[in-house]
Amino acid sequence: MATIKEIAKAAGVSHSTVSRALNHSPLIKEATRKRVQAIAAEMDFEVNQAARSLNQSISNTIGLVIPEFFGDMKSELFFASLIGKLIHTLQLQGFLIKIEYGGIEDQRVRRLARSKNVDGLILIQKDLPEEDFLVLKESRMPYVFLHYEPELFSTKDMNLVKTDHQYGGWLATSHLLTNGRRKLMTLTALDGISVEYQERTSGFLKALSEYREEQSGVIKTRLTFEDAYQKVFSSRKIQDGQINGLFAQTDIIALASIEAMKDLGIRVPEDISVIGYDNLEIGSYFKPYLTTVEQPVDALVAKGSDLLMRQIKEQGIFPEQQLIQPKLIVRSSV
Amino acid sequence: MATIKEIAKAAGVSHSTVSRALNHSPLIKEATRKRVQAIAAEMDFEVNQAARSLNQSISNTIGLVIPEFFGDMKSELFFASLIGKLIHTLQLQGFLIKIEYGGIEDQRVRRLARSKNVDGLILIQKDLPEEDFLVLKESRMPYVFLHYEPELFSTKDMNLVKTDHQYGGWLATSHLLTNGRRKLMTLTALDGISVEYQERTSGFLKALSEYREEQSGVIKTRLTFEDAYQKVFSSRKIQDGQINGLFAQTDIIALASIEAMKDLGIRVPEDISVIGYDNLEIGSYFKPYLTTVEQPVDALVAKGSDLLMRQIKEQGIFPEQQLIQPKLIVRSSV
DNA sequence: CTGAAAGCGCTTACAG
DNA sequence: CTGAAAGCGCTTACAG
CATH class of the missing domain: 3.40.50.2300 (Response regulator)
Structure with missing residues (x-):
């Protein structure tokens, strides 16, 4: 509502001077600046951004x-x-x-x-x-x-x-390997969701090959708790104890995996180690507390x-x- | 970069006409409008919002x-x-x-x-x-x-x-009461966090008084999982089986309560019923699935x-x- | 149906 | 140190 013209009138100066005073121009006498600023504050003045933008060619x-x-x-x-x-x-x-x-x-x-x-x-x-x-x-x-x-x-x-993300996948997988887990599986996103999951899988494979191990399975799932739970719960290899380490590529699906294993009577980490990816707050709520790769948000x-x-x-x-x-x-x- | 003046030049009309054409003014001949719009699209024209705002006194x-x-x-x-x-x-x-x-x-x-x-x-x-x-x-x-x-x-x-929120608190508490839970406690926020928690507590008390019951305790906690867990885990009344229903005023602290009870060897809902508030997605992940009051976001x-x-x-x-x-x-x- | 002109509220080069 | 003037890119009342 208030414009620099109104402030100018109240202060008895030109609107150019008001503009300079409000923008801390060194050209303005200290006393003038203070007086103008006081009046502007008094009037709840806020500069009209549209006018400033138009003039300065910046949009903020x-x-x-x-x-x-x-x-x-x-x-x-x-x-x-x-x-x-x-x-x-x-x-x-x-x-x-x-x-x-x-x-x-x-x-x-x-x-x-x-x-x-x-x-x-x-x-x-x-x-x-x-x-x-x-x-x-x-x-x-x-x-x-x-x-x-x-x-x-x-x-x-x-x-x-x-x-x-390739490094992230490598990090997770190496951690499983150095902890003596060799029969590793990864739980990843469906194709075409995003390359980042391909990169995580690529890191997974890279770490395995450094240890001269083969992957023991790749499960693809929608990134929801429900779907991941179902996929893990109905996995033959997991049921049959053919794997002892799972790299789940998001925390949500990692938590779902742990829950599915719990319902399958499989202990985490005693029977199967699980590692997630994201470092969501909720990974630290429930036991076993989730080991994970932090997304550096x-x-x-x-x-x-x-x-x-x-x-x-x-x-x-x-x-x-x-x-x-x-x-x-x-x-x-x- | 492109302005209506440049479009005007390219179209062989005045910039007023361009403005009208782009704003679907009924004054403009259909043919002119189409031609102008085609040229504008060709030039990737996007109206300068600052200029429009200044003119129209709207900021969008x-x-x-x-x-x-x-x-x-x-x-x-x-x-x-x-x-x-x-x-x-x-x-x-x-x-x-x-x-x-x-x-x-x-x-x-x-x-x-x-x-x-x-x-x-x-x-x-x-x-x-x-x-x-x-x-x-x-x-x-x-x-x-x-x-x-x-x-x-x-x-x-x-x-x-x-x-x-008072109704929300009433709803939660009534649900506990109609399910035969009479020794009720509520887990609420620390004082001064926000009135909404006072309102939930007020609904809790209202429902109890309708059933001519006294409250069996009010525990105040920070709204973090950790703090709520500690408060519930160390509650004498809960340890001693003096309550059989808990209204936890957020889902996070409800989940923390359930976890604390689990570690205390208390079964939910067999020994104590727990109801939350928020209807966060994660309330439906872990067993027992959380009964809760939905925040109508x-x-x-x-x-x-x-x-x-x-x-x-x-x-x-x-x-x-x-x-x-x-x-x-x-x-x-x- | 179209164009020329005024004006939105600022900033800043120019003049003093 | 301060002021008068120009101009940023639009929209729209006014004139034709």
């Missing part, structure tokens, strides 16, 4: 391109946490948030990239058509791919912050937003990829 | 005033869900989100209310100084208090959508955003309060 907005399911995430607590923390961090830096639900078919990313409606883009989506990526680069819009590495295009010439958020901020400040420093190493959280299920 | 932004802890919520999965769904709903309506972390001390709400930087305000915070509320009303800024009912001021003359989000949208459209329809009745989810822990 970050576009967040995320998977459709945010807002109704059940088995995807990791995403809830990632996106929540990201929003938290961006707001602390004073940005508005423009959420766009991904989907690689439409033109949203290109249009945003070529508009002045966002100052930067955080892309959490599995993929992007190469053509859109070219528009994005050419537009000079600051961006970072977070968590997912797009595969549809070949170049590595992009800003990217992601977790080294905080690091992902910190490094991702940091890289974006640097891109925004220093217009187009050159592409940077960061691969974050997850950590092992040892509890009692192995 | 909703301010979300929420508790500080979002982004690092652990025991507060309910909030993660509420805020996630709210953001999802608002973005579907095309709004930007401006997150403000509450705290009743500063002037943020007043300043936002008197600015043109948001079109409406959703307030999820425990309280607000009465003076700020008066500024809010006087400003005619559309708003709705969601989930929390501010108590610092006396009037009921506000827009409010909340859950009837979807209804809260739908009715809250609906009320706000109506306030925005019909500038200042009169204040409206909606009290949402939670539902009982019967599973196997009672």
Whole structure:
């Protein structure tokens, strides 16, 4: 409601002076600045962002391109946490948030990239058509791919912050192996869900081959507690004691596995060791406390937003990829 | 990058015509409109929101005033869900989100209310100084208090959508009573956390008095799994079999209670029935499956955003309060 | 049906 | 140190 003109009138100066005073311009006499600021505070003045944005060609907005399911995430607590923390961090830096639900078919990313409606883009989506990526680069819009590495295009010439899931899978599996478990199985996502699960499986196989062991089975499941429970409960190999270690690729399906084994009369970790992936809070609630690989959410958020901020400040420093190493959280299920 | 002027040049019309064509003005000839739209799409045109906002005095932004802890919520999965769904709903309506972390001390709400930087305000915070509320009303800024009912001021003359937690507490307790449990205890939050827990306790007492029973104890705990576990594990009354029903006022502390009882050698529900509150997904994972009171998150989000949208459209329809009745989810822990 | 003009509320180069 | 002026990119009343 209050504008700098009204403040100007009340203070007996021009609106240019008010603008400078409120923006801490060194040109303004200290006394004037104080007087103007006092009046502005008195009037509950808040600068009109639209006017400022139009003038300065900055929007103070970050576009967040995320998977459709945010807002109704059940088995995807990791995403809830990632996106929540990201929003938290961006707001602390004073940005508005423009959420766009991904989907690689439409033109949203290109249009945003070529508009002045966002100052930067955080892309959490599995993929992007190469053509859109070219528009994005050419537009000079600051961006970072977070968590997912797009595969549809070949170049590595992009800003990217992601977790080294292959290492995570290797870490989990090595931990089972060094604990004397040799008959290992992994419980992973259905095909086409996301490459990250393929990477975890690849780490699983890598660790096994280092120990000159064969895998004893790969079970694919939807990432829900119910489905994972059923898959494990009805697995012949598990029932028959043919395996003694399970790498379940999310904590939810790891907990479901333990529950299924419990109902099968199999003891964890005495008969079968189980290791999860995510380090969700609830893994530490129930016995056996879940040994797991931590998704470095905080690091992902910190490094991702940091890289974006640097891109925004220093217009187009050159592409940077960061691969974050997850950590092992040892509890009692192995 | 592209502006309506450039489109105008490419289409051989004035920029006024472009603006009208893009906004589906009925004044524009069909052929012109199609041609302009095709060119705009070709150029990946996206309207400059700052310019539009400045001109129209609308920001396309909703301010979300929420508790500080979002982004690092652990025991507060309910909030993660509420805020996630709210953001999802608002973005579907095309709004930007401006997150403000509450705290009743500063002037943020007043300043936002008197600015043109948001079109409406959703307030999820425990309280607000009465003076700020008066500024809010006087400003005619559309708003709705969601989930929390501010108590610092006396009037009921506000827009409010909340859950009837007293009814929720009554519902839980009645369910225990009708199942023959008469020695009832409740596990609630520490004082001063939020009135909603007082309301749940009040419903607990109301149900008991309808059955002419006395309460057998009120335990206060932090709302973490660990703390609740300790409180229940070390409760004399529970150890000594003096109670046969527990109303735990969140699902997390209900699950912790069940775990503590398990370790105490108490069977649920045979020895003690336990009922929770929230209806978190994980309540249905482990046996005994948790009977609980559902927090009507979807209804809260739908009715809250609906009320706000109506306030925005019909500038200042009169204040409206909606009290949402939670539902009982019967599973196997009672 | 279309165009020229005014104005939304700021910031900042220019002049003093 | 301060002010007058221009301009950011739109929308829309006014004129034709």
